[in-house]
Amino acid sequence: TPGRDFSGVVVDGPAEWIGAEVWGTGGDIGFTREGTHAEFIKIPLAALSRKPKTLSHEQAAAIGVNFVVAWLGTVDYAQLKTGETIAVIGAGGGVGGAVVQIAKARGCRVIGVDRHPPLADSPAGRLIDEFVPFDEHTAERVKALTGGGVDVVYDSVGGVAFETALALVKRRGRVLEISATGKRRVDFDMIDFYHNETQLLGVDSAKLGVAESAPLMTALVEGFESGALQPPAIAERFELARAREAYQSVAAGTRGRVVLTM
Incomplete structure (x- = not known):
């Protein structure tokens, strides 16, 4: 399963994380472990980072690797x-x-x-x-x-x-x-x-796995919540069932990020 960047809600794991809104990225997910272009993804506890409250999941999912x-x-x-x-x-x-x-x-x-x-x-x-x-x-x-x-x-x-x-x-x-x-x-x-x-x-x-990338994602939170950092423009949104179209859009070139939603 491909997909490197993500934003979502924890549905299973330690009680203190259930329902938490998290975001992340990693050079392993989508490459050496199952990626984010799916309904669910399993990641290590160390990979969890709470997303900025000021960003929607769509915006947060467009931050990651860049x-x-x-x-x-x-x-x-x-x-x-x-x-x-x-x-x-x-x-x-x-x-x-x-x-x-x-x-x-x-x-x-x-x-x-x-x-x-x-x-x-x-x-x-x-x-x-x-x-x-x-x-x-x-x-x-x-x-x-x-x-x-x-x-x-x-x-x-x-x-x-x-x-x-x-x-x-x-x-x-x-x-x-x-x-x-x-x-x-x-x-x-x-x-x-x-x-x-x-x-x-x-x-x-790409040398940073999802767990190693989490501290960097956490370091970015303050900037987005204060407004010092702004999310990139989202060019197009596709539901997961239309993932093929999303990939075709990226290949054709866009003036912004392309996100998959549930």
């Missing part, structure tokens, strides 16, 4: 601090938009980098401080805006964007990579890399 990989990279790995500047390559995408929100909630300056300006009603469109188009002049424009480079780059594109990502950070800057769009093998100047003392970090939320 916000977990965004939090894992920015907070756990790069340890992004208030007042730092982060460049987000692919800011208009699902993960990029989550990174933008988390960074702004932590009091950071955010530079969005993408091939096209973000939609005005998207997280990137509402929250980024500056937009820089992704082209052969990206690095010089970002350095001009920052006086030499950013503290952190979150590259949600990778591959064809990798060399650009390395060129955006100041000395001892942190570069986060989660993808390999266009090519999986890359070249870069090793001398420039070590002279700049760049920290290069790979981020893979």
Whole structure:
């Protein structure tokens, strides 16, 4: 059974959890254990995390993997601090938009980098401080805006964007990579890399099972309940019986998340 993200109600288990509204995600569910595109799912007790009271189940089910990989990279790995500047390559995408929100909630300056300006009603469109188009002049424009480079780059594109990502950070800057769009093998100047003392970090939320992902989901709750974080737009809703149509819709491309409901 496929399906990675979820939001629902506990119907069996310890008495203190019966009836609790929970949410979650995990790199194991839908892959090495039965997934969430079903009426019921069985998960470990450690995987339970109470969903934000401010979100509906549909909204909560659309958070999972994008916000977990965004939090894992920015907070756990790069340890992004208030007042730092982060460049987000692919800011208009699902993960990029989550990174933008988390960074702004932590009091950071955010530079969005993408091939096209973000939609005005998207997280990137509402929250980024500056937009820089992704082209052969990206690095010089970002350095001009920052006086030499950013503290952190979150590259949600990778591959064809990798060399650009390395060129955006100041000395001892942190570069986060989660993808390999266009090519999986890359070249870069090793001398420039070590002279700049760049920290290069790979981020893979698929390595976190549903139990390991639960603390990150819990860490996100405060942001959604306070309004500092906003759920992504839901493009389409399908009842479980129409799951095939939902998958076809995702394959065709949507401007938002697609959710399955009971």
